[in-house]
Amino acid sequence: MLRALLVARFVRARWGYRFRSRRQLEAWQRRRMHAFIRRARHAPYWAGRRARDFPITDKAVLLEHFDAMNTRGVRLTEALAAAQAAERSRDFTPTVAGDLTVGLSSGTSGRRGAFLVSPRERMLWAGTVLARVLDRAAVRQLLTPWRPPVTIAFFLRAGGGLYESVASSRVRFAFFDLTEPFDGLVRRLAGAGEVTVLVGPASVLEALARASADAGIGAPRLVVSVAEVLDPESAERIEAAWGVRPRQVYQATEGMLGLPCEAGALHLAEETVRFDREWLDAERTRFVPVVTDLERRTQIIARYRLDDVVRVDPRAPERCACGRVTTVVAGIDGRADAVLRLPSSDGSRLVDVFPDVLRQALALESADFADWRVTQRGTAVHVALALEPGAKTEPAAAAARQSVDRALHALFEAAGCSAEIVHDPWTPRDPAVKVRRIVRESP
Ligand SMILES: [Zn+2]
Structure with a gap:
């Protein structure tokens, strides 16, 4: 059942979701908003509110009202305890309320936030990411039963359980825990054979690219940067080492916010997330995103202000070369405090x-x-x-x-x-x- 959901989403995210114009996309988004508002009211925080009175939230509000901002009655103390226990044991399958995975947002500035993800939401996520990061050759390999499975190597700080749950005979995941000594991980990757997709934070990809010649790491077919902003310096160094231009997934614990396209652009994930923009300049080139995740049903993300700054080109054409009308991002400037x-x-x-x-x-x-x-x-x-x-x-x-x-x-x-x-x-x-x-x- 869950895997069928993944496959369906893969197909839709890769070949579907095509809109004739920006207006059509926005109209479709508004219709999805109605369904979202009904679902959001299952969480006590939004239960009695009219849609137009949904307040702007952020990490501080979330931490204060966590217990009322999810639809399963999970308390913040439970979620944090599960996540911390998992981090201590390096067994990255922290769950609460039976089947909910807990993600922690980074604590670079102050307290850590916690996010709940259901198995359904995980499958939708995996289907979308696979659909948007794999190139044509990798998809062909994925769909050809007698060829070796697509191998995806993840270098992450936590969260292995999230990906292992979607493994199958056609997709293999190798998880590298970044809290282990880096030299050991480099050796393991060198011995892991051919890697189709290498996924990790930009700084780690850069370190691997630097180590690859000495350690005998072959160039992966695809390189995907997650969790950190991929700045142009890092992208260039990775491409110089492997001859592969890294693709970027703009992903925060708060949700999946941007995805790469075949034309090499990074698009806001407006198929599933509504972005309200708080403009920082009169020319409308930079904004702080206020996001509403139209898909999540467990932890509701409604009008949530991120502390990133997104840059766009106000003169960009409505339609990208890939055919999508979702907004193309010119750059993400990390946290607003940068x-x-x-x-x-x-x-x-x-x-x-x-x-x-x-x-x-x-x-x-x-x-x-x-x-x-x-x-x-x-x-x-x-x-x-x-x-x-x-x-x-x-x-x-x-x-x-x-x-x-x-x-x-x-x-x-x-x-x-x-x-x-x-x-x-x-x-x-x-x-x-x-x-x-x-x-x-x-x-
Ligand atoms: Zn595009």
């Missing part, structure tokens, strides 16, 4: 410096360093550079730091703000921790 907020030159206000601008400035200076991190603390901007082996002498390092200083000061000046730049030593990253190249710690 926007630096610096005092204006006259000290009268705070000025936003957006991550894509910062990235571009650093990319232009990056001949001497392989990686970088920028952290705002107070009004100081801390920069850490991972110098290339050739730039490790002190004069070379000093020159690299100076060129970064010049670039950043020029950028801040252009934006109308100023900041003290402090250089910190580079610390290698821990693959088990979510990577954020740009962080604003305060104010």
Whole structure:
């Protein structure tokens, strides 16, 4: 029964959901909204409310009202206890209320959120992701019984149970637990034979790509970035190592928000999620998404404000080259707190410096360093550079730091703000921790 659901969704997500125009998509979405509102009222939080009075929610609201925001009466304490027990035992099948899986949202800023997923929702998720990330050759392999099964290797911090439940004779999953020593995982992957699809956070894919020549890891056929924002630097390094352009799934614990298409674009998953946009600029190029997941029935996600910033091109054509009319994303700028907020030159206000601008400035200076991190603390901007082996002498390092200083000061000046730049030593990253190249710690 559940597997049939997966297959049906696979077919629909790959070949169906075609709309003639944006208007048709929106009309269809409105019809689905009515059904969603009826279902949402099964959760006490929304039970007595009129649709237009559904309040905007976010992680803090969810944590406060968790018990009333799901339709199965699961309490937050139960969900967190199950998830923590699973994480301690490294047995990633935490369940509550019999069959609900618990996902934890990352705790990079404050408390961790918990999300409940039912088996039905899991199957729909798997069907959709497979339909949208596999290329034509992989689908042919999947459908040809005498050929070897499609192998999908997942590098994740938790959640293996989620994927094993959809394994079959045609799809094999290999799960690599990122809390284990990375060298061991690299060896295991090298010995795992041919991998059709390699899935993991961008920073981990990048680390694997870097290690692949020495470790003898063959290029996977498809590379899919999940869980972290795939920034252009990482995408380029992965493509250089394997000759495969990584595809991106924009996925948060809160839901599956964006999927790649055959034309190489990233589309908002408007077939299943309604996006309200809180615009950050008059030109309408950046917005904070407020999402309503039209599909989830267990934990209701209604008008939930994410702390990401989504970039779009207001001049993009209504229809992508792949034929879809769902919105094409130009970029996702991680969490909203990755926007630096610096005092204006006259000290009268705070000025936003957006991550894509910062990235571009650093990319232009990056001949001497392989990686970088920028952290705002107070009004100081801390920069850490991972110098290339050739730039490790002190004069070379000093020159690299100076060129970064010049670039950043020029950028801040252009934006109308100023900041003290402090250089910190580079610390290698821990693959088990979510990577954020740009962080604003305060104010
Ligand atoms: Zn497309």
